[in-house]
Amino acid sequence: MRKELIAFLAFRDILKDRRIVLLVIFLMTFSFINLTFFPAFLNGLSNTFQEEVIDTVTAHILVEPSADSKDKIIDHEAAARKKIELIPGVQGVSSRIVMPAAISYKGRQAAVPLIGIDPERERDASKIYKRIIAGEFLGKDDNEFIMLGREVAGERLEDKIGKTVIGKEEEGLGGVRLGDIVKVKFQNGVEREYKVKAVLGREVFSSVAESAFIRSDELSSVLGVHDKASSILVRLEDMGKADDVKALVLGMGIPNVQVKTWSEASNFAVGIKQTFGTVIYITSLVGIVVVVSTIGIIVFINVTRKRRIIGVLKAIGMHSGDIMFLFLIQSLFFVIVGMILGTVLLHVLLYYFSQNPLLLPLGFLVPSIGFDSIFWAWVIMFVSAVFAGYIPASLAAREKIIETIKVVE
Amino acid sequence: MIEAENLGKIYQDGEIRVTALDDISLKIGKGEFISIMGPSGSGKSTLLHLLGLLDFPTKGSIKIRGKDVSKLDEKQGADFRLKEMGFVFQFYSLLPELNVLENVCLPQLMLEGKSNDYAAELLEIMDLAERKRHYPGQLSGGEQQRVAIARALVNRPSILLADEPTASLDSKNAMNVMAIFKRLNEELGQTIIMVTHEEALGRMAQRGVWLKDGIVVGERRF
Ligand SMILES: Nc1ncnc2c1ncn2[C@@H]1O[C@H](COP(=O)(O)OP(=O)(O)O)[C@@H](O)[C@H]1O
Numbered sequence A: 001m002r003k004e005l006i007a008f009l010a011f012r013d014i015l016k017d018r019r020i021v022l023l024v025i026f027l028m029t030f031s032f033i034n035l036t037f038f039p040a041f042l043n044g045l046s047n048t049f050q051e052e053v054i055d056t057v058t059a060h061i062l063v064e065p066s067a068d069s070k071d072k073i074i075d076h077e078a079a080a081r082k083k084i085e086l087i088p089g090v091q092g093v094s095s096r097i098v099m100p101a102a103i104s105y106k107g108r109q110a111a112v113p114l115i116g117i118d119p120e121r122e123r124d125a126s127k128i129y130k131r132i133i134a135g136e137f138l139g140k141d142d143n144e145f146i147m148l149g150r151e152v153a154g155e156r157l158e159d160k161i162g163k164t165v166i167g168k169e170e171e172g173l174g175g176v177r178l179g180d181i182v183k184v185k186f187q188n189g190v191e192r193e194y195k196v197k198a199v200l201g202r203e204v205f206s207s208v209a210e211s212a213f214i215r216s217d218e219l220s221s222v223l224g225v226h227d228k229a230s231s232i233l234v235r236l237e238d239m240g241k242a243d244d245v246k247a248l249v250l251g252m253g254i255p256n257v258q259v260k261t262w263s264e265a266s267n268f269a270v271g272i273k274q275t276f277g278t279v280i281y282i283t284s285l286v287g288i289v290v291v292v293s294t295i296g297i298i299v300f301i302n303v304t305r306k307r308r309i310i311g312v313l314k315a316i317g318m319h320s321g322d323i324m325f326l327f328l329i330q331s332l333f334f335v336i337v338g339m340i341l342g343t344v345l346l347h348v349l350l351y352y353f354s355q356n357p358l359l360l361p362l363g364f365l366v367p368s369i370g371f372d373s374i375f376w377a378w379v380i381m382f383v384s385a386v387f388a389g390y391i392p393a394s395l396a397a398r399e400k401i402i403e404t405i406k407v408v409e
Numbered sequence B: 001m002i003e004a005e006n007l008g009k010i011y012q013d014g015e016i017r018v019t020a021l022d023d024i025s026l027k028i029g030k031g032e033f034i035s036i037m038g039p040s041g042s043g044k045s046t047l048l049h050l051l052g053l054l055d056f057p058t059k060g061s062i063k064i065r066g067k068d069v070s071k072l073d074e075k076q077g078a079d080f081r082l083k084e085m086g087f088v089f090q091f092y093s094l095l096p097e098l099n100v101l102e103n104v105c106l107p108q109l110m111l112e113g114k115s116n117d118y119a120a121e122l123l124e125i126m127d128l129a130e131r132k133r134h135y136p137g138q139l140s141g142g143e144q145q146r147v148a149i150a151r152a153l154v155n156r157p158s159i160l161l162a163d164e165p166t167a168s169l170d171s172k173n174a175m176n177v178m179a180i181f182k183r184l185n186e187e188l189g190q191t192i193i194m195v196t197h198e199e200a201l202g203r204m205a206q207r208g209v210w211l212k213d214g215i216v217v218g219e220r221r222f
């Protein structure tokens, strides 16, 4: 029998009860969103984590003293840095010196990691200059200046970005303002005063917010060291090349260092990604169950209601396979319309959130999803629909004609 | 036209065996209008289902126009029914989402992929020309049954089979359906096999066959 005729019958049947159609399509659309938007949301969340770590701590490649080096410091950082700068595709290289220090202000004290940076190089290698809430990034001769993380300064986050996120007024140094003088006590006992030039670290999940920054030449001179670094951050034009560049850096034979790519260096962010992956997997299973049961129930109700008509059609001469095909068309119609609407809605949502990122305590979140995930959601929906429609349809199609047309007297 | 020999049908439901038809031999000529009568449970529907290839006999054979149809498989049987047989059931059997004309055209579309004027012509005969665009839900039971008859005839089947076609109708509509059957038989030479438990209606055929407990207990020309 001609497939067009079966399709015609299938659509006539669908269109008879439009409210049900709308309901089913809504459920399918919702299921698709459930399969895609939630993962996109979590994906965005782990990207936020990952980007924050890359932008402020690890860059794309992180060179650190090797675990067995005795001073936990990189010697001859300038030579190493210059060699790395020559590698094609390297966007910026910046050395840091990190030391614990105690900062005091108006009788309050905070113990912080004090990070010595080269502000110019840091602009190419990291994004901490973009984390400024108030004030300005350190400049060339700013040896008497310091930048404080938001939690160190005790800034209230809501003051600066207009929304209440968190923020205890009485945290850190209890509300240091720009231009205030703080006293820093270094590990070697030296004490110096610095003027606050900036407060940084918008995101709550941000090591920047818990640190303090001065120029690395200043820190080196206080510590009495020269040409040393605690870490070298390397930013690439294409983070996808991290493994290649890592191999090149390793090949340079810089003594007593270990070289890690961003994914190796940020175990935490990678762990979060994997955790979310598991969560996504579980919610996808729930999504599949929703699709399968919705389609299954709809087709089941439909075939049950039409039991006798199916018998009549078979008596007239319709083959069982054609009956199956009829219900298959219906399931596929529902699921395909749901997939199309769901894909459109997903992109509307993604667009909306790309324009209006969600501000969570963790930072800005832009939901994002790769085409491969969307593609898999399509496949899952499609296969679920075929599978879910197949069972009740085949039960109906296989039933004996005389059973269905029997008149109960 | 139809030759049934030693037909038997036993329904087996687990432990329980029901002999619906014991041993029935029956010949029906071309252009004959035959009614199958008998009390409820006597096997009338079972016989009609076997003759209409809706079910398989447990013994015996059926030949239609010399062809042994009891050997047809499910698909071949379906194709044979579509081409050679028209069915009218007791209950309303139209597709509610198709209008009257579409319902009548359906078997034609299934067989040939296209329809012709014959459906409209049949509706004219059934006195339903005005209701072509109506949906089954908008018709009375008698009208729906006449649409079903038109649908059964649209592929010009060799045999029209009807199982209690008037049982759901009031007496006026029942007589109307019987009159249509008679006319189809007399004017078009349509072969008709009709099952009914109402003697009065059965007598309107040319020949009656009475069943009881799965065997033929009487036969008469009217
Ligand atoms: N599918 C079935 N399974 C078991 N027994 C059946 C089935 N169909 C009919 N029968 C039995 O076969 C006998 C004949 O039934 P049927 O042909 O429907 O009689 P009629 O149409 O004359 O009332 C009855 O005893 C009935 O209960």
Ligand SMILES: [Mg+2]
Binding pocket: B044, B045, B046
């Ligand atoms: Mg019966």
